[in-house]
Amino acid sequence: MSDSPRSLLPPGKIPTPDEVPGLVERIAAWGKHRSPLAIAMVATLGSLLFGYDTGVIAGALPYMHLPEAAGGLHLTATEEGLVTSLLAFGAAFGALVGGQINDRFGRRRAIILLAIIFIIGTLGCTFSPNVWVIAPFRFILGWAVGGASSTVPLFLSESAPKRIRGPIVAADQFMIVFGQFVAYAMNAVIARINRAPEAVVQSDPSGTYQAGQTVSWDDLSHITGIVVSDGNGHAWRWMLVLATIPAILLWIGMRRMPESPRWFAANQRYYDVIASLKTVRDPAKDDIPGEVAEMVELEKAEAEQEEWTLRHGLKLRWARRLIWIGIMLGIFDQLTGINTAMWYMPTILSAAGFSTGTAISLNVVTGLVSAIGSAVGFYVIFRLRRRHVGMVQEAGVAISLFVLAALFHFGIEPHMKDDGSIADTIPVFVPWLVLTVVSLFVFIKQAGTVTWVLLAEIFPAKIRGASQGVSVCALWLFNGIVAFVFPPMMAGLGGSLTYLIFAAINVVAFLFYWRIVPETKDVSLEQFEEDFRVEYGD
Known part of the structure; x- marks a missing residue:
């Protein structure tokens, strides 16, 4: 439909603050709440x-x-x-x-x-x-x-x-x-x-054992650099x-x-911003229109600047x-x-x-x-x-x-x-x-x-x-x-x-x-x- 939210908010179109509450009401979440x-x-x-x-x-x-x-x-x-x-x-x-x-x-x-x-x-x-x-x-x-x-x-x-x-x-x-x-x-x-049941000594600074000697694990309390047996x-x-x-x-x-709503905002995809936010927000605790409006205001402040x-x-x-x-x-x-x-x-x-x-x-x-x-x-x-x-x-x-x-x-x-x-x-x-x-x-x-x-x-x-x-x-x-x-x-x-x-x-x-x-x-x-x-x- 020509008046669908998607057609009203194509990529690149930034809504006005007054439009945001109505758009939030009309645009559905992407799917199951996350x-x-x-x-x-x-x-x-x-x-x-x-x-x-x-x-x-x-x-x-x-x-x-x-x-x-x-x-x-x-x-x-x-x-x-x-x-x-x-x-x-x-x-x-x-x-x-x-x-x-x-x-x-x-x-x-x-x-x-x-x-x-x-x-x-x-x-x-x-x-x-x-x-x-x-x-x-x-x-x-x-x-x-x-x-x-x-x-x-x-x-x-x-x-x-x-x-x-x-x-x-x-x-x-x-x-x-x-x-x-x-x-x-x-x-x-x-x-x-x-x-393994036994270990092979690689080195022993104390000199108690020789390199290559097979020693029981019970005797290894002071040995450094041991090598476990083959296999x-x-x-x-x-x-x-x-x-x-x-x-x-x-x-x-x-x-x-869902994708990050703020990545969508940075790319001027506000239909997806709203759909994403409605997927990840609790309407009873979070002000979704207010959050979208903040993104819009930031975008307007940067709109006249060259591409970042x-x-x-x-x-x-x-x-x-x-x-x-x-x-x-x-x-x-x-x-x-x-x-x-x-x-x-x-x-x-x-x-x-x-x-x-x-x-x-x-x-x-x-x-x-x-x-x-x-x-x-x-x-x-x-x-x-x-x-x-x-x-x-x-x-x-x-x-x-x-x-x-x-x-x-x-x-x-x-x-x-x-x-x-x-x-x-x-x-x-x-x-x-x-x-x-x-x-x-x-x-x-x-x-x-x-x-x-x-x-x-x-x-x-x-x-x-x-x-x-x-x-x-x-x-x-x-x-x-x-x-x-x-x-x-x-x-x-x-x-x-x-x-x-x-x-x-x-x-x-x-x-x-x-x-x-x-x-x-x-x-x-x-x-x-x-x-x-x-x-x-x-």
């Missing part, structure tokens, strides 16, 4: 994959070091660094490219594509016969991880009503951490199932392949979800400031040192005096503490202002790292031997103090993480995807840098100076949140953008 919780449960499967694929490598690497005849890849130290870091650098690429895909094709389609890439990358890694095959597939898997880290919080923030936008986006962070915990737990279960080296493949399950569920689930690109945004003072704030948020998120705890926890605990086996087991404990902290973050984000959460997080992390540096300086380094092992003279309570402080550090960081919430809220609508991609790209680049430099820092500088440096960086991050980061709580994305543009001008 609650914000349902959308979050499906979309954050991508976040769970992000967490699982970054955490699983800690348990897989010992098996990858095995000879090929035993089921491993016979990795050298250099190849280990390559396999580990390629995911981070692939993620940086994925975040950058994903931002462009987000803006051009939509958030929903981008996540569906990422689910396919997750499956391809996971299967490629699982069935790799050697390091030269697994390396490119680790990069591909990183592409999916980086794309998910950029796209999922954006999709959630644009789909959720402002009254619960913070907790909904915080679900992204929780699922990342939960995915890491699942990876640690599955690593422990698979390693236990695949463990059990394929455990790493089982650890990796489990990620295909949530990837398939993500692909299926996202096909049933990231380069165009960098020419505008207010938009440029937001982009740089986003980049620094991503960088500081990694310079908290959180991934030194999540990726190298067994190394840290071994340096503190725990045996290798005990350190690997305790990694599950810190993973659980991290997940609990992220769950607490739901309440924190809901109740407190974003800037205040960031300030408390940075202050708590800095204090924890200062204490950790002191523990290494006064309690551990005086008892270290020339070969890097810990002497028997170390007080028995010191390693447990280190575990306690590291757990506190992880809890504070995860309970106070607002990085992903802010990155999903602060950018201009026209270039939100691209801006998010650039910021998350910076985050992943520094993730890779921190992962690369941490082992040589621990070896060359020692734990005390290493953590002192990270603590000092977090003091700077505290000042950044205090003086520069804007507040986004309890305002719509459109209102925040307009207020910031007025305050800082073009």
Whole structure:
């Protein structure tokens, strides 16, 4: 019909504020109502994959070091660094490219594509016969991880009503951490199932055993660098392949979800804006006409400007400031040192005096503490202002790292031997103090993480995807840098100076949140953008 809402609102036509209530009344929802919780449960499967694929490598690497005849890849130290870091650098690429895909094709389609890439990358890694095959597939898997880290919080923030936008986006962070915990737990279960009755010693700094000697598992409490017996080296493949399950569920689930209404608005498709909003909003709680009217007003304010690109945004003072704030948020998120705890926890605990086996087991404990902290973050984000959460997080992390540096300086380094092992003279309570402080550090960081919430809220609508991609790209680049430099820092500088440096960086991050980061709580994305543009001008 010529007077149907679709004909009245073709792509490119912007309704007037007076027309909005009538159009909202006439245009039907796309289909069955999708609650914000349902959308979050499906979309954050991508976040769970992000967490699982970054955490699983800690348990897989010992098996990858095995000879090929035993089921491993016979990795050298250099190849280990390559396999580990390629995911981070692939993620940086994925975040950058994903931002462009987000803006051009939509958030929903981008996540569906990422689910396919997750499956391809996971299967490629699982069935790799050697390091030269697994390396490119680790990069591909990183592409999916980086794309998910950029796209999922954006999709959630644009789909959720402002009254619960913070907790909904915080679900992204929780699922990342939960995915890491699942990876640690599955690593422990698979390693236990695949463990042979005896192990072959690779090295023993104490000199008690010789390389190649077969030893009972009961005698391995102090041995570092053990190699499990022939026939059990394929455990790493089982650890990796489990990620295909949530990837398939993500692909299926996202096909049933509506597109972000704000992506439609940015592309002047207001019929779809209204249809999408009516699918994801509760009319009894949410003002749908008012939300559409805000999008219209923002569009009118930008209608006379040339078509936006990231380069165009960098020419505008207010938009440029937001982009740089986003980049620094991503960088500081990694310079908290959180991934030194999540990726190298067994190394840290071994340096503190725990045996290798005990350190690997305790990694599950810190993973659980991290997940609990992220769950607490739901309440924190809901109740407190974003800037205040960031300030408390940075202050708590800095204090924890200062204490950790002191523990290494006064309690551990005086008892270290020339070969890097810990002497028997170390007080028995010191390693447990280190575990306690590291757990506190992880809890504070995860309970106070607002990085992903802010990155999903602060950018201009026209270039939100691209801006998010650039910021998350910076985050992943520094993730890779921190992962690369941490082992040589621990070896060359020692734990005390290493953590002192990270603590000092977090003091700077505290000042950044205090003086520069804007507040986004309890305002719509459109209102925040307009207020910031007025305050800082073009």
